[in-house]
Amino acid sequence: MLREIWTTKFKPKSWDEIVGNEKAREEFLNWLKNWSPEGKKAALIYGPAGVGKSLTVEIAAKMLGYNLIELNASDSRTKDVILEKVLPASRSRSISGKPNLIFLDEVDGIYQREDVGAVSAIKQLIDQATSPIVMVANDPWKQSLREIREKCLMIEFSRLRKDQVLKRLKKIVEEEGILIKDEALEAIAERSGGDMRSALTDLEALTTESEVISNGSVKSLLGNRIREESVFEAIRHAIYAKSINEAKTHLMSVDMNPDELLDWIYGNFPNIANDSTRAYEFLKRMADADFILAVVQKKRSWSLIPYIYDLLAIALMESKKGGYIRLSRPNRVSEKWIRISKSQERAEKIKELKTKYHETTRTIIFETLPLMNFIAEKKKGSSRPRRK
Amino acid sequence: MMETEQVWTEKYRPRRLSEMVDREEIVKRLETFVKTKNMPHLLFVGPPGTSKTTSALALVYDMYNGNVSGNYIELNASDERGIDVIRNRVKEFARSVPLGEVPFKIIILDECDSTTEEAQQALRRTMERYSNTTRFILIANELYKIIEPIQSRCAVFRFGPIPDNAILERLREIATKENIKYEEEALKMIVEKSEGDMRKAINFAQGAAAIEGAITVKSVKDFIGYAGVGKIDQVFEKAFHGDLEAAMNTLNNLLYNEGIPPKEIIRGIHKNVTQSTLSAQEKADMVSMLADVEYRIHSGADPEIQISALLAKISMLSADKRKKQSS
Incomplete structure (x- = not known):
């Protein structure tokens, strides 16, 4: 028997089944209903993953009788495809006589390099379309x-509230007769961070034929991915927190030691702080927090830990606001072990050279090693065949 | 790959006191120790590349007439394993009787001035305890960093910068032995850039020779531009020109790929800060922060995060400056 994944199986079929973002959805529906070539010809719906953005487009198209022409990141979205295939469609009706609605999903996934000229092609599409x-x-x-934004009606979708996610999960659990403890369901909703798709995926991953799902199994089975999402979530919440205490509460809810949390926040520095004054303030807070951490670890003075969270919270609250903040797993976190082993390897090499050449560490690092590397590089260079 | 190429500083290091040309006064006194087969504890002090280690090794060689094995050890005081390891190794070494006619063994201890006062106190006790069977040759860059009780137990030898003509002569000699062509101007340039540091001069010469098989003014310039310290200047310059992210990337490269110690990076930034076009007040602020950052790293804080904050401040100050100038 064919088994659908749950995000498909439980996908809402009607407008009223969609959870959350009522105002934003209404705004989109009105724009589409009243669309005319004289007004804003394009809309850009934005917001975090799993909050129903694409779903809203799909269902609205069905409701209002549009033929949906979709191009997503897995399609090739070069200038040629947009101008030769999509543009003609935007200026005509479908065979069935329905008007066309052009849907470009994941436009932030358009990369200058691969999708050459796509952005300017989209601009041209908007200017010339009659759909x-x-x-x-x-x-x-x-x-x-930037140039596309200026031509669009911007509609923001926000994260779903925990109770919205929970309500939907409860309904599914009841319909399917899944055995799950209330607190486990709540944990899934909590950790989803308002991402319905991830909540459904997690619930599916945890459901077995017979066993009762407990809170413990949620934690253990959904380890890393959720952990990663929860740290991003906490960082975003802290950025928009109204008070230091609120920001701290978010940060302290992350299942991580303060040193690891510091690495995650520090490592996302380019995504969080931009101009030079903010960059300094942000990095200064990080450095202060890091120093307190060093004291905590050295002197075992655990009572200093709250100050670390204060500084992290303040650094985030001061940082840039507005729009979606893209966060990523920092190199600092991923490469920590590589770095440690690399530096050990290096230390051994230095030790060996120190004995061999009767030199100090400083001399080996600043003079002997650069000289040896330089000579090795030059040799490699000269052994390559010369072009005539 | 790297090992096949001998480093010239080692290849041409004098083995015996008689081969040393540029330290006549010191050599004369050291030769007396060899003649009488006796010596006090010695303390060699001077800047890098002024033949301190070479003199110590040559003295050992002559003292035991070449039979050095088992009669001396070479230790580094700044070794990360600390003073306890040194104490144990000295104990172990001093336990066995010296071989041959010299009634003591020699311990060469390098980088003595990089250790803490406590470590130096421990060292002093170790020196006393084993002075019947061992003699120490302590090596340091700066005398004031050595505690008085140690200074008073040693005969202090000061090693000044090597005179320019002695370096020049040595470079010519090595180039001839290596069968490498050189421009006289290029050698003079090396001498000038190495500021009395023989090791640096020889390294410059070898690096320059690697470029096109000859020491030319151009190849000397190319190599000096490549050598380590220049990269720390780049970190500062990138931050100072407002590209904080690039500065931080270079910093990471220095810390994690090149393995430059954080202290050296701070030292390099310090030099750049004091020479920069920042105002006196700004320089003072930066210097305080530099001192603070060094202290923090010493206390176990993360070098990358601490130095990044330092770079962010430089970047901010220079951005303010540009803003003021343009308005």
Whole structure:
């Protein structure tokens, strides 16, 4: 028997089944209903993953009798495809006589290099189309999308509330007769961070034929991915927190030691602080927090830990606001072990050379090693065949 | 790959006191120790590349007439394993009787001035305890960093910068032995850039020779531009020109790929700060922060995060400056 994944199986079929973002959805529906070539010809729906952006487009199209022409990141979205295939469609009706609705999903995934000329092609598409165009993105504030933004009605979707996610999960659990403890269901909703798709995926992953799902199994089975998402979530919440205490509460809810949390926040520095004054303030807080951490670890003075969270919270609250903040797993976290082993390897090499050449560490690092590397490089260079 | 190429500083290091040309006064006194087969504890002080280690090794060689094995050890005081390890190794070494006619063994202890006062106190006790069977040759860059009780137990030898003509002569000699062509101007340039540091001069010469098989003004310039310290200047310059992210990337490269110690990076930034076009007040602020950052790293804080904050401040100050100038 064919088994659908749950995000498909439980996908809402009607407008009223969609959870959350009522106002934003209404705004989109009105734009589409009243669409005319004289008004805004394109809309850009943006917001975090799993909050129903694409779903809203799909269901609205069905409700209002549009033929949806969709182009997502897995399609090739070069200039040629947009101008030769999509543009003609935007200026005509479908065979069935329905009007077309052009849907470009994940437009922030358009990369200058692979999708050559795509951005300027989209601009041209908007200018020449006689059908509505809707685009969806997680991060609409990318520099490359600037000119497109100006031509669009911007509609923001926000994260779902925990109770909204929970309500939906409860309904599914009841319909399917899944054995799950209330607190486990709540844990899934909590950790989803308002991402319905991830909540459904987690619930599916945890459901077995017979066993009762407990809170413990949620934690253990959904380890890393959720952990990663929960740290991003906490960082975003802290950025928009109204008070230091609120920001701290979010940060302390992350299942991580303060040193690891510091690495995650520090490592996302380029995504969080931009101009030079903010960059300094942000990095200064990080450095202060890091120093307190060093004292905590050295002197075992655990009572200093709250100050670390204070500084992290303040650094985040001071940082840039507005729009979606893209966060990523920092190199600092991923490469920690590689770095440690590399530096050990290096230390051994230095030790060996120190004995061999009767030199100090400083001399080996600043003079002997650079000299040896330089000579090795030159040799490699000269052994290559010369072009005539 | 690297090992096949001998480093010239080692290849041409004098083995015996008689081969040393540029330290006549010191050599004369050291030769007396060899003649009488006796010596006090010695303390060699001077800047890098002024033949301190070479003199110590040559003295050992002559003292035991070449039979050095088992009669001396070479230790490094700044070794990360600390003073306890040194104490144990000295104990172990001093336990066995010296071989041959010299009634003591020699311990060469390098980088003595990089250790803490406590470590030096421990060292002093170790020196006393084993002075019947061992003699120490302590090596340091700066005398004031050595505690008085140690200074008073040693005969202090000061090693000044090597005179320019002695370096020049040595470079010519090595180039001839290596069968490498050189421009006289290039050698003079090396001498000038190495500021009395023989090791640096020889390294410059070898690096320059690697470029096109000859020591030319151009190859000397190329190599000096490549050598380590220049990269720390780049970190500062990138931050100072407002590209904080690039500065931080270079910093990471220095810390994690090149393995430059954080202290050296701070030292390099310090030099750049004091020479920069920042105002006196700004320089003072930066210097305080530099001192603070060094202290923090010494206390166990993370070098990358601490130095990044330092770079962010430089970047901010220079951005303010540009803003003021343009308005």
